Amino acid sequence: MVNELSIGTLLESEDATPSHVLAAKLNRHTFWCGQSGSGKTYALGVLLEQVLLQTRLPLVILDPNSDFVRLGEIRDDAPADAAAQLAARDIRVFRSSAEDGAPLHVKFLGMPVRSRAAILQVDPLYDAEDYNVMLQLEHELGAFRGASVPDVAFDHTKLLAYLRSSDDPARHRLAMRLENLGVADWRLWAWGHRSVIDDIDERPDATVVDLGGFATPAESRAAALAVLDHLWEHRDDRIGRLIVIDEAHNLCTPTPSSPVEKLLTERIVQIAAEGRKYGLWLLLSTQRPSKVHPNALSQCDNLALMRMSSPRDLAELGEVFGYAPESLLERSPGFAQGQALFAGGFVDQASLVQMGSRLTHEGGSDVRVPLR
Numbered sequence: 001m002v003n004e005l006s007i008g009t010l011l012e013s014e015d016a017t018p019s020h021v022l023a024a025k026l027n028r029h030t031f032w033c034g035q036s037g038s039g040k041t042y043a044l045g046v047l048l049e050q051v052l053l054q055t056r057l058p059l060v061i062l063d064p065n066s067d068f069v070r071l072g073e074i075r076d077d078a079p080a081d082a083a084a085q086l087a088a089r090d091i092r093v094f095r096s097s098a099e100d101g102a103p104l105h106v107k108f109l110g111m112p113v114r115s116r117a118a119i120l121q122v123d124p125l126y127d128a129e130d131y132n133v134m135l136q137l138e139h140e141l142g143a144f145r146g147a148s149v150p151d152v153a154f155d156h157t158k159l160l161a162y163l164r165s166s167d168d169p170a171r172h173r174l175a176m177r178l179e180n181l182g183v184a185d186w187r188l189w190a191w192g193h194r195s196v197i198d199d200i201d202e203r204p205d206a207t208v209v210d211l212g213g214f215a216t217p218a219e220s221r222a223a224a225l226a227v228l229d230h231l232w233e234h235r236d237d238r239i240g241r242l243i244v245i246d247e248a249h250n251l252c253t254p255t256p257s258s259p260v261e262k263l264l265t266e267r268i269v270q271i272a273a274e275g276r277k278y279g280l281w282l283l284l285s286t287q288r289p290s291k292v293h294p295n296a297l298s299q300c301d302n303l304a305l306m307r308m309s310s311p312r313d314l315a316e317l318g319e320v321f322g323y324a325p326e327s328l329l330e331r332s333p334g335f336a337q338g339q340a341l342f343a344g345g346f347v348d349q350a351s352l353v354q355m356g357s358r359l360t361h362e363g364g365s366d367v368r369v370p371l372r
């Protein structure tokens, strides 16, 4: 068993001394920070590959830029033994666009009523009647779905028809909301198909939840909420999991504006505060510390910092992450791509690192300028 995850070499070491992250300390929350283009996502991939190679810790990756959709595809230049081991790992990728691969689906009716109401912008107090209908449906549809009607047959047209079959105006309003907001038509919904939640429950080595290809940000956030709701609801199972959230400011903003954004921030802050004892460990990656809710930030005992040139952001990091030595923090503006400061519980001591090379392919290819 290897506790040391090899991530690269110590910067400025004469003989390229290997540098490690302690696998056992991924049972803390981790903050992964650096300005755009500093190499956060690439470096994150280096760490996650090692987690896959050396541990049995299941990864759930919320991937807003489709950067990890090729995590299962090994580069030609990867060392043969690592390539063989990685090839044997169970890495499941769920796509939000119509591209190749398994589609990302979740069950609308499987989500907590509070989350479903947020998606439909139904407020429990201001829209008391409509919310109440959603509560009633919870029971009715439970029976409806469970008994005579097989799940496969139950789709958005059936749900809308069911709502309109009643004389209750609140039910008609709900049907209209589903249609008017476009929610009924979302590609995200599984209806009778398999949900990503079913796969997560089988505990593959990694589940990549590609959030980058949906038509609207609302759909992408609803997908993330469904996954996080599920992990939280089943927290008593105490299955250690690493929940990786790239571009975490999308899901854990200090200034949420929509009801779904509010629930997402609330959920992530809750996992940050209480998730550790249930084995729900976060890895939050973002460009600036101020873009993530401070109550999530302050719970992170591990820090990886890549290039960041803003003195204000560095000062904030110094305040929140007292364990990161100032003398090393102030080196960050001078980092080249792929260089990082690691500090906190998951390293023996705070150190500067040149990240190693990826073994798997990066996804999310940029649009290239066509050359003549």
Ligand SMILES: Nc1ncnc2c1ncn2[C@@H]1O[C@H](COP(=O)(O)OP(=O)(O)O)[C@@H](O)[C@H]1O
Residues within 6 Å of the ligand: 034, 035, 036, 037, 038, 039, 040, 041, 042, 043, 337, 338, 355, 356, 362
């Ligand atoms: N250590 C590295 N070695 C080689 N290429 C890298 C390295 N780090 C980043 N890159 C490349 O630089 C670009 C930006 O990196 P990325 O990880 O996407 O940055 P960020 O997530 O911080 O915006 C990508 O095209 C990536 O392939």
Ligand SMILES: [Mg+2]
Residues within 6 Å of the ligand: 040, 041, 042, 246
């Ligand atoms: Mg990135």
